[in-house]
Amino acid sequence: MSDAPATVLVYSSRPEVRAAVRTAVGRRPAADVGPVTWIECATDQDVIDTVDGGGVDLCILDGEAQPAGGLALSRQITVEVADRPALCVLIARQPDRWLAHWSQADATLPFPVDPLTAPTVVADLLRDRVGRRPAARR
Template sequence: MIEAPATVLVYSSRPEVRAAVRTAVGRRPAVDVGPVTYVECATGAEVVDTVDGGGVDLCILDGEAQPTGGMALARQLKVEVSDCPALCLLIARQPDRWLAHWSLADATLPFPIDPLTAPAVVADLLRDRVGQRPAVRR
């Protein structure tokens, strides 16, 4: 059972999209996943700075964000960050899944976000990410 808290970065240039993600995923997306803390970013520069600072387990990026789209940002993070957090892209159209694949995202979620599937996708990504953390020595 994973009890460690997780940090989820939510990126969108639109505050209503960030709120929809937080609401759909909730504070605890699954019983075996520790509590989630959200960090919200409205610009691509904020995302890069936050990820560079460390401590982010998952980024949920809006593929429709302006002016920096989540797909380009995902690819940049995967290429430039050695210990890149898991990446999930919000996509408005199913045909955009190939772009999400190009961006090297670990998963996609359709937008508008489905509160029945979003927690399961987020929980799976967090299980993988938290399971990869090095053990803390005391």
């Protein structure tokens, strides 16, 4: 894996949730994963516009966000975006894992975010995503 930088979008209607995710994951979730650039989105429309613009490697979506939850956004992105970024949803209750499956997210993170687990999950998703990027044209 290269040290290619990665762009991670974090979505929540609550700024404290976005901050908790950024803090738990950090700027470099693993030694072999390039530095992370964070994009924060507070609305579902911001997420759609940003993903449609391209260049996002991973979206971390808050399943409890209001008025549009991250689970529904994950499903929408999967259906509507051909070369979609990796998707991870935050879930507050373990019984909601079936909803994460329905949303077609690639991974889940429990909320509150565990700073020991989150970097590993994010690094694994980024390794897979960056490894699948098409080679740059010369």
